[in-house]
Amino acid sequence: MNPNIFDELHAPNGRIREHYAPYQDWLSLMPAAYIAQKRAEADSAFHRHGITFAVYGEDTGKERLIPFDIVPRIIPMHEWSMLEHGLIQRVQALNAFLHDIYNKQYIINAGLIPAAQVFCNAQYRPEMQGVQVNRNLYAHIAGIDIVRASLPGNEAAYYVLEDNLRVPSGVSYMLENRRMMMRLFPELFGRYKVRPVEHYPDLLLDTLRQASTADTHEPTVVVLTPGAYNSAYFEHAFLAQQMGVELVEGKDLYVHDETVFMRTTQGPQKVDVIYRRIDDDFLDPLAFRADSALGVPGLLSVVRAGRVTLTNAIGTGVADDKSIYPFVPDMIRFYLNEEPILHNVPTFQCRHPQELDHVLNHMHELVVKETHGAGGYGMLVGPAATQAEIEHFKQRVRAHPEMYIAQPTLALSACPTFVESGVAPRHIDLRPFVLSGQRVRMVPGGLTRVALKAGSLVVNSSQGGGTKDTWVLGE
Secondary structure: OOOOOOEOOEOOOOOEOHHHHHHHHHHHHOOHHHHHHHHHHHHHHHHHOOOEEEOOOOOOOOEEEOOEEEEEEEEOHHHHHHHHHHHHHHHHHHHHHHHHHOOOOHHHHOOOOOHHHHHOOOOOOHHHOOOOOHHHOOOOEEEEEEEEEEOOOOOOEEEEEEEEOOOOOOHHHHHHHHHHHHHHOOOHHHHOOEOOOOOHHHHHHHHHHHOOOOOOOOOOEEEEOOOOOOOOHHHHHHHHHHHOOEEEOHHHEEEEOOEEEEOOOOOOEEOOEEEEOOOHHHOOOOOOOOOOOOOOOOHHHHHHOOOOEEEOOOOHHHHOOOOOHHHHHHHHHHHHOOOOOOEEOOOEEOOOHHHHHHHHHOHHHEEEEEOOOOOOOOEEEHHHOOHHHHHHHHHHHHHOHHHEEEEEOOEEOEEEEEEOOEEEEEEEEEEOEEEEOOOEEEOOOOEEEEOOOOOOOOOOHHHOOEEEEEEEEOO
8 A cells, every 4th residue: 555645454564553453353253254244234234224315416216325334443542532622622613703703703803814705605694694693603513524644744644624514414324334333243342442422312412402592491303304305314314213303394394473383283383493404595485595495484584583593503604615614723723712633634725816826737636626515526636637627627717716725635544445356445534523512522433434446535425435333442
């Protein structure tokens, strides 16, 4: 393997890393037929339980099984402790930024972030200006994408690749991956002290209830889904079921007297917290897209009156836009008076002419991304692109440079993975989920995504990636 790529399994001297040794000892004793049987059992179980996702642009109703790899990604306790502290710090700063830009705008007045970067951003919602949200929290659920990589002249380290604050997805696969591993290999959990993640739905429900402004200990919480054809519908239904709350569509809710009600067989029921899995544009046809049939007419007026809490809040997307990403370290220093624990990947902002020239001249070496892009779409991986693809992308960037950023092509760390030829290293990332309520909490772990194609750096399930169970070790 390329010596510049961090090997999660092997140390530079070729020895198995200490935290992987018990697993590797176990795996070496397992017959190939046994492993093949377990892999088949996992695929069958995922199909049986409907753990699939849809891909936009494909035939309506066509769903895929997300490939699940039975080799876990193992993280020692000291590494997780550092990650946890860094993630909590980052999410606290992002929430402070959101509260600030929708209220006093201190960071803009201080000149740390150009006003145009915020107010001309498509994700900024002027309708939320001056609206008071409970506990000043906008991003109650955050999914932060972490990679371990080597940058030129530096040893491998963890970096934040992306912040996901709008409707971050993937946590259901984290939970199902753990459930699957415990079902298939219970003996492994006797060898390892793997910290649990199964209590995430309890933490999520507690966080949602804490977001409520209602004067009751058990506010009514619902999960708002666009419907069964959404690519993440399995997750919406799964989380509602795990929390014991109602899964609703826009047609199941209505607004009356500045209050949101849910239609039930027993009559109207007041709703206090909406865990929404619908983008801002589609939430309220009276305020945003008039052609939306997914939202609730008048919902924004109830939010502005403080009589319902949306998690995450409207307008949260401005903080996870890729054009704002380069400023997050400054947010941490400005709001928390701390140095960032987790660092950003160096980023070129194409809106700056000098940086644009560099990107255009070195596009074959860089990863270029749309600032509003997601899911592996709207991006170019320079080293893997053809000359024709690079030239076409240059035209797009020249036409709208403010819509693009670029980053070095990272040598993502590699983890052993079962592929057709056997066990081989494949590139991975990690999406931990951070919950913000009375305090910021996490379960120890996250969704490890793996690029199943040899040499590929794109881990998104929509682009052919798979997932692994993530083991954070206890003492």
